[in-house]
Amino acid sequence: MSGPTNVMPEHVKRYMGRDAQRMNILAGRIIAETVRSTLGPKGMDKMLVDDLGDIVITNDGVTILKEMSVEHPAAKMLIEVAKTQEKEVGDGTTSAVIVAGELLRKAEELLDQNVHPTMIIKGYQLALGKVQSILKDMATTVDVEDKELLKKIAMTAITGKGAEKAKGHIAEIIVDAVTSVVDGDGKIDTDLIKIEKKEGIAVEETSLIKGILIDKERVNPQMPKKVEDAKIALLNCPIEIKSTETDAKISITDPTKMMEFIEQEEKMLKDMVEEIKASGANVLVCQKGIDDLAQHYLAKAGILAIRRVKKSDIEKLTKATGANIISNIKDLTADDLGEAGVVVEEKVAGDNMIFVKECKHPKAVTILVRGTTEHVVDEVARAIDDAIGVVSCTIEDGKIVAGGGAVEVETAMRLREFADSVSGREQLAVKGFADALEVIPRTLAENAGLDAIEMLVNLRAKHATEGSTTFGLNVLTGEVEDMAANGVVEPLRVKTQAIQSATESAEMLLRIDDVIAAEKLGGGDMPADMGGMGGMGGMPGMM
Template identity: 50%
Template sequence: MAGQYGGQPVIIIDPSKERTTGKDALSVNIASAKAVASIVKSTLGPKGMDKMLVNVIGDITLTNDGATILQEMDIEHPTAKMIVEVASTQEKSAGDGTTSAVVMAGALLEKAQELVGLGVHPTVIVKGFSMASEKSLQVLKDYAIKVDRNDREALKRIAMTSITGKASEMANDHLAGICVDAILAIEQDGKVNIDDDIVIAKEVGGTIDDTELINGISIRQEALHPEMPHRIENAKIALIDTELNFGKTSTKSKLMVDRAEQLQEFKEQERANFRNTIQKIIDTGANVVFCSKAMDDYALHFFKEAGVYATRRVREEDMLKLTRSTGASLVRNVQEMTADDLGYAELVEQEDLYEEKTYIKGFRDAKTMTILIKGGSEHVTDNIERVFDDALRVVKCVFEDGTIVPGGGASEIEVAQKLRAYASSVEGREQMAINAFASAVEEIPRTIAENCGFDAIDILLKLRASHGSMKHAGLNVETGDASNMYEMGITDPLRVKTQAIKSATEVATMVLRVDDMLRAREKAMMDVAPEHNIHNYDMSGMGM
């Protein structure tokens, strides 16, 4: 950008920058946001379609989870990245509803673009959207239904609503039951820590119905000697984070000897020192040893003789799980080890002598549960893992908040109708923005209907007509009729709905406030002589 001063051009903005202003900037930003929303739109609802994501090495991800789809996509446009952040925020805050939040954000911006075309200033639209958002949150709060956090059936219905359309329909009841049992098992004072207290493990083999909940944790390890005990009650657990190998010092050294007896004496002394190291572990009272690194047969012999269960090369993530669950400390210097470094579990057991799996159960200060997912292929277990991630978090929301709302589009129809009634009491052009907000909210039941193969307009009209006499009327995806969603057990956490409205409104208003975009143009690498091109250098002698 340049101006004139005294007949001389004055450059204000670097001409290498790409600039878009006014309605052009707004149109570009809205178009990119709508493009992102259109990608995940077809996945919304119990009849939504799946997306196949293939990375550069050919690994495949099959999912209809909006957050996963958007995270895996390589998005360049800055506004599109803002929409992806909406999904991320929704996932962190509520655990589900990411697709709804993104679709609603796209719909809000589409309606805003129509208003701008009619001459409504973006600032007025932003104000109207903010008013509509506050009113929507109040409507949802009044519309919400209180539930007892210990009502297992209510929690199970929430889990099933989240799972439906994401996993095998035949296993919905089984998976939902596992979610609820896991949440109820780890709750402490009305709060749930899913990230630390629930471990999700995957195992290819069997069917989804074989997925199980384990009271404790399991690791893919086995006793290193058949004569070691395979069941230890009141386990005192040592977690060793260093090698337990004999005959190799950690530093370079030379030994000068002048007769064969001296070498033999040195070896005997070295063997005695190593035995003292193993004895140091045993003397602390440890009867179970998990080592993250190598452990030679000489060490195994001592542990076997002492009746200690021992295993080696335990994965780092499993060591961290054991640290938190059992209370044991990671020991890197055995010579400084004490009984205070040991952890505790009621039982350590390798149930099947021919299976590489050890169960650690019954912790003193931690409530840790493991969901062991089983399926016929890796793609199946990966998808079920994403299902559990969403379902556990929505059950957590209801357990902690104690409030639900009817699903199937019923909540959105309630909000839209109350917003239109509210808009009639607002003077000025903000009324137009509030009505546009109501139409954008209805994009959720409209999209669900489309993904079920129904006529969206007919469904919306049917839901609006039924809502007056049936407060919880939503779309029955099997028949296309308006049915009572609460009686059908189709419910969502209140937090999921409120967070979706908050996130969608925030990103829409942020985009509407932008009227000037400056982007640096991509610059090509300057031409260089072939002999100076970095790809022609021999890097073999440069330590790379």
Template identity: 55%
Template sequence: MYNGQQPIFILKEGTTRTSGKTAQSNNIAAAKAVSDAVRSTLGPKGMDKMLVDSMGDVVITNDGATILKEMDIEHPAAKMIIEIAKTQEQHCYDGTTTAVVIAGELLKRSEDLVDQNVHPTVICEGFRLASDKASELIDSHSISVDKAMLYEVAKTALTGKSAGAVKEFLAEISVGAVLSVARVNGDEVVVDLDDIKVEKKQGGSIKDSTLIDGIILDKERVHSGMPQSVDGAKIALINSAIEVKKTEVDAKIQITDPNMLAQFLDEEESFLKGLVDSIVAAGANVVICQKGIDDLAQHYMAKAGLFAIRRAKKSDMEALSKATGGKIVTNIDDLSADDLGQAALVDERKIGDSDMVFITGCPEAKSVSVLLRGGTEHVVDEIRRAFDDAMGVAAVAYEDGAVLTGGGSVLAAISRDLRAYAEGIGGREQMAIEAFAVALEVIPRTLAENAGLDPVNTIIDLRKAHSEGRSTYGVNVYDGGVVDMTKSSVYEPSRVVEQAVQSASETAVMILRIDDVISSKGGGGMDGGDFDGFDM
């Protein structure tokens, strides 16, 4: 009772509400737990995680975005951290772990400031100033790209993944693929990664992976009587069924005379033969059909010496059209020699335990394929993830034309410059900018920790090198100490670092500004309970 009056309930029963510092520390603790979950995967000496889902399916990876996607996370603040990894993956393909670890560290540092009675909005303002300044500083550290550098960028992305043992080999394939599909529009370079088709097949070793100047289809020819390979292929791309047309409306055909039945069947037969004849007449010797092909039509095609595939995916049809220069035709009667695509060779090969069709030697291939191999399914899946990262960073670096030295060197340099910048700002924001600067050093520190080095000594050596103006020095994870990253050829695209710093600070600011959590589902995971009990 309040002064003899009934208490007023504005929230539904079962709603929990946490506010003030409790809410903040809960959110920060959840975010830190997520960042700690992926922290050990950072860098060349990072370890992998094995994730088992409720169905018992296993994923083994050290790709930050994949780990966070597969983890079953309840806590809403932790989910916001996962969004960072998703954004990073979409825009930059790499640096997901970096972004998440920086966000976790920013929140950890801000918690110390809140304890010192610095108001969250002041911290947010300081973080905002610091992240804007960091963007300017990143531009000043960037190095312009040449093709040899792309290869180093791809190699850096592959280091520390299970594909690291064959990084030179995979880096060559990924850079080759990117350069094949890159188009120059005026001053800018555009790389559309959809033009690179990646097929994975288990069996063989990783070294059996290849880049193909054309398209691979996970299909086989429809009839064993067809030739197994066709030189100088003229390819008809057809997206309608090569079958007898059915009527759209329900129709009955009454046959009263046996001769009529024979006539009817002959009609169907000659219709199909007519379709095949018009394909042959157009000069095609390979048919890729998006829909079905009637058995009888298959027979006629085999007789005519055509090579045919049915039920190709729409995406494959579009890729084929780009690679071979052919047009996708709906009406077979309209097919002409101008619509045909060209390739030097179309052949069916046995890969692993299934047949695949290779369409190679396309004169102006604007679309290429990569076939990835590996001993087991898990290996192939992880190679695929590593390859996507390598291909993505090569594309990003080529598009932006700018890279940075890796090994935590740029973040250490920015951290140093931000400290100097903070002194000129003054006020309480200065504390927040300094906290931001210290937080950026979490990356070189974590690289050292994961490599089994002493993090304190490493950071001291790094700061010393940077104070002497050696701004390209980063952590040497192999031999300890610090080393010039340009000599070790460790590079990453500017966009990766910039996006990581930006999205980490934006998310940290967002989480810091929350001072009240009202949860209407009976407090599941929201009442500051066991937030880090991940279902892993």
């Protein structure tokens, strides 16, 4: 017999069967453990330092995972779970990853008992279907006009993040902002809520502008600094002399002709300004450039002008003021103008900015986020982003559930009862799924410095004896309390999306029984144990 035949190149490594499964499960669990300590009101923060020395301090799960330098392919798949959760609902990213990690841990225990991965996956799918129906059954319908309730939902999302000390004030701002941009179908485009960050003063100074804040200044200091009862023209064409589209050469031999040529250019610019003035506009927002001479004429006409404004800001201005974007100045009429109570240039943190505010029915608004340092402002902005997501979900769906681990304990209890009706080895997977859900209240207790086992036993007892679905762990008092009565509530969509994403990612990793990997993967060596999960640049060994 000849020796073994190699069909793979030398630099390719292959992991099969249990080795591949264990390796992927370990990578997923490491990712889950990384963010686990950040969960809940008492969660800790992570400091992430990149190879340029830039620092990010946060306890936002998706931000941590995005900023980390991860090379392991299975770990990257789990990071996608957090990104999807962030994109779809805005909050619950940490919970999704933690549940996925725990599902993988339970699957590993079943694999050790020689339960086939297909059986585990089938059991998880049965469990997921049951969980979704249990969650729908537990959810309560809310009046989306109830601003106090929406405020409580926003405060739940903010608690434990950098904005917590001003959570009441910020929650009110978020509810006002989200309810302003609801369209006729009850849908919300969160992109219409602009978040502008400026450091310098306390978080409590964060404010809502019923209009748009533009990070620009007047093009000419002779222009008015403040315009009340503003009539706003939006242009996406330059106020400049157009160059010819074909190459042309003009020969001028007579100096008087030269003067006529210059005067003609001046007249063209003056005519443009006259047309803007004739429309009744006293504020001009231009996406392109404005000629120096045109600036002079605009200033003489008493028009406040801003140039080179971002397309996204111009589009938000149309929603906030009701103005139409014009491509040709000749087409500008009074009907195309938008309205705002006041347009004013103010200095914020040393920079001049234009405030377009007091709009009558703005369908786009701005939250000006303040904080003492750049890192504080960034973390507050992340908390606001999460809260906007959960308030939007609540208004769109009108369904909420209790927080503080109440949902997970109740669901796990009902899932164990359901498991008894499942035959075959899938029953073990359903029970494992139920145990995995309880990682949320257990982690909340651990992060608050409480006895996790004692808290979990108390929670189970409360749910079993009193039949209440809303009792959860109040980490601030260390007691089992009615979380719905305490105002700790979350949108149903956050929970369903988190559990579904976690289950699907765990199933995907369990299906893999063969990993064929080049030694060089993503620019880094893939060690023999596939542990290629380098830490942040400049922080080797972080993981």
